[in-house]
Amino acid sequence: MREPAWRRTGKTPDYRFSLANERTFLAWVRTALALLAGAVAIDQLAPEIAPPLIRIILCMVLAGIGAVLAIVSYRRWAHQEQAMRNDAELPHSWLMLGMTVIVSLAAIIFAVLILVAP
C-alpha cells in the first residue's frame, strides 16, 4: 500500500472537503512556484537592483522559502485530512502569519532596493 497509515483511520471525509483541501494544497504550491519564478526573474531580469552578492543572497533566500513552503503545504494537507477523519478541530497553522510576514518583508526590501538603486 502506498497510502500512509493515517488514511485508513477514522472516516473518509465528504469528497467536497477532500477536494477543497486539495485545492488549498495547490494554492500553496502555486505560491511556492511564484517565489521560485520571482527569484530567477529578479536574478536574471534585474541584475542592477543590488550589489551582486546581496542580490544573489536575496534570490536564494526566496527560492529556499519556496522549497520549504512546498514541504509545509503537503504536511498541512495531511494534518487537515487527519483532523477531518477524526472529527477533530482543524489544526491551527502559523503558515498564514508566516507567509504574510515573509511576503511583506520581501515587498519592503525590494521596494527600498528599487528606490535607492542608481
Next chain:
Amino acid sequence: MGPSEQPAGELPAAVPAAGPARDPGLQPERTALSWRRTIMSAVAADILIWRGWFRALNGAGAASENAAQVVGMGVCAAVAALTTIALVLCAAGRIRVLHSGTANLEAEAHIAAPALTLRTASAAIVALAAATVSAIALGM
C-alpha cells in the same frame, strides 16, 4: 425553435443535463482547473531557468572556461523540465479521475487525491527549487 416562437418575456425551459450527475458546486471542475493553473505557474518558472541556460550558451563563444557553466545550466534546465513532466503526470491523473468520477460522487474514497500524487507534486517543487538555487549560483 427560433426566438420568434417564444412567448414574449419567457425563457425556454432548461434542458435537463444529459449524462452523469454532476456536483452542483462544480468541486471536481474547480479542482481540475486548480491543477491546470499550477502547471502554468511551473512552466513560468521553467522558462526563466531555460532562458538562463540559453544565455549561457550564447555567451559561451570561444571562451572555454565557462563550459562548466553551460553544462551546469543545462543540468538545471533538464531538472526543471523533468519536475514539470512529473507535475503534468500528477495533474493528468487527477484531472482524469475528477472528470470521470462525477458519475459516482458517492464513492468518496475514489475521487479524493492519493497521498502519493500530492507527495510527488511537493517533491517536484523541492527539486525545482534546487534547480533554481543552482541556476542562480551558476549565473554569478
